[in-house]
Amino acid sequence: MQIDRKYDLSALMVSISGVRGRIREGFGLEEALLFANAFATMMEGQTVVIGRDSRPSGPYLEHLLLASLLSRGSNILQLGLVPTPTTKAVVHLAKAQGGIMISASHNPMEWNAFKFISKKGFFFSAEENQTLLKILQSNTNSPAQIHPKAYVESGEDYVDLHLQSVVQQVNQTKIKKQKFKVFLDAVGGAGSEVVPALLKKLGCQVVLHNCKPDGTFPRPPEPTPTALVSSEKAFKQSKADIGFALDPDADRLVLFTPKRGAISEEYTLPLALQNVLSYAKKGSNVVINLSTSFLNEEVANRYKASVIRSQVGEANVVKEMLASKAVFGGEGNGGVIDPKIPSFGRDTLSGIAHILNLMAESKQPIDALVSDLPEIHMQKTSFPLAKGFSLETLFQKFREGFPKAEVVTKDGLWLSEGDRWIHIRPSNTEPIFRVITEARSKIDLEQTLKRVQKCVES
Structure with a gap:
């Protein structure tokens, strides 16, 4: 993204994924306030949703945002510790004008970020990002109001609506009958509370691992098989039917199977896709990005579906999904996107539900379902x-x-x-x-x- 260098933002990553950086090396309070004020100017007088992951820097960045938004008359739905997809879903469900997720996703603890969310729960478009940067660089922030009529309220009820929307896309009764034992490694992040709540709605026995949301990240935050060596041992000891590992903001999902342990994140999307396409019409469109495995074409071919490849980045996949009226989509990093769920973006809750439903409907263990797919090279x-x-x-x-x-x-x-x-x-x-x-x-x-x-x- 091209930006004017009136402010030195060279130490930050500014892209379609928002703005992120190291807390003490570029994304400090001064830089965060610049973006907070620009965003608050765009949202002046509107309802805004705020969520965060468990990083230690999250609470003070959240209060900085609260001050900027309240001073400009915006009402705030405060979600606290929730996954990125939940924050996006609440923006949609509450008919808010926008939102921010405070999370640097899979980056290490010393990083943090603002992920800007537009109305209907979509991440900012390239045009909206340019508008925000123009406000920031030109210093055209709206002034703080002397008597702002704004308030902060809890968005807890909307969080449960997100869970319900996920459950509605699967056969809850069939999943409950299986009484799956599920292992969950949430890396002490934003999925530590919401994801177990979903699993309980689906009648699962949940084995919690790394689910203390203190933001210290007991393993590398990106859930790759290499990062999950110690978690894999705990999974095998649990004797669970299946295991799931998340990143800190719970928009990436990796599986454990009893025979294979932690498997490639590239298996997540095709397994969820198989469940969706088993119900979809022949000839349906599916969108994946250019960096995603052949496995999805393999599954799509079985169900006479078409695969379209987009640019990398959730916003780009979603844009192509909207244009092609796709029934499903996602990215090979473990990101599952179901357009019927109000998060309409990478959503681990959606991925978990669809994979458990596939197991319940097929009456096959997860290892058999993985073995039915070609090996990844x-x-x-x-x-x-x-x-x-x-x-x-x-x-x-x-x-x-x-x-x-x-x-x-x-x-x-x-x-x-x-x-x-x-x-x-x-x-x-x-x-x-x-x-x-x-x-x-x-x-x-x-x-x-x-x-x-x-x-x-x-």
Whole structure:
């Protein structure tokens, strides 16, 4: 995103995912107040929803936002510790003008962020982000009111409405009959209370692990199999039927199975998709991003559905889902998007419910359902963005390294050779660029990775 440098925001990540940074290295009180005042100006006099994850910096950022919004006459629904999808759902359900989720998602504890939410629960569009930055850079904030008629109230009742909306998309009776034993690792984050509440509504016996929401993150916050080694041991000891691991704001979901332990986050979406497509009309559209596994095409083909690939980022997937009237969508990072749920974005509660429903309807254990899908042969690597680094030069090297590939340039560089694809793009949330590679076999992946390495190193 291009921004005027009147204020030095170079230490922040400003993108379609909001604004984020390290608390003591760029996203301090001064910078946070700039964005809070600009957002409060956009929301002047309107109802606004605020949620946060468990990071220690969350409460003071929340109070800063409360002051900015109240001083401009905005009424506030305060949710406290809730997942990002719950905050988005409440904006929609309460017919609020907007909202903010205070969370840096999968980033480490020393990071935090403002995720800006528009009406109907959608993240800010590129145009809305530009409006906010224009207000910030031009210092055209509306003045604080002398007698603002504004108030703060709890949004607890709306949180339960989000849970009910998730339950309505599955067969609650069938799931309850199975009496699933479910292991949950919430990394001490925003899902520590809301997700167990959902599981209890579905009649599950819940084994809680890392569900003390103190924001210290007892394992790496991004729920990859590598980060879940200790949690995997606890899961196997629990003898649970299935396990779920979350990131700090509970919009990413990873599974544990009794035989495999923690599995790739890329399995989450196709399993949930299988449940949805079993009820959907033939020819339905599904949207995934360019960095998401072939597995979703495999499932879609079984149900005669069409797959559309969008740019990376929840807002981009949702935009394409709206345009194509898709019945389902998501991202390979464990992000499941059901348009029938008012969060209409990556929602771990939705993913959990759909996967449990698939198990109940098929009467198959999770290991059998995973084994019914092809093996994943994918590698995700990342490299720091060095000073003076040119992505254009890198893209040219990849074009030369894969001269016969189909080329898509709507989000970095995506190259496809039919049985393999490579996606190179800068991250929206970290100062790095990512290279994601997938092939149909282990040997093909290894050979493709050698070609990728030559492009990066040359």
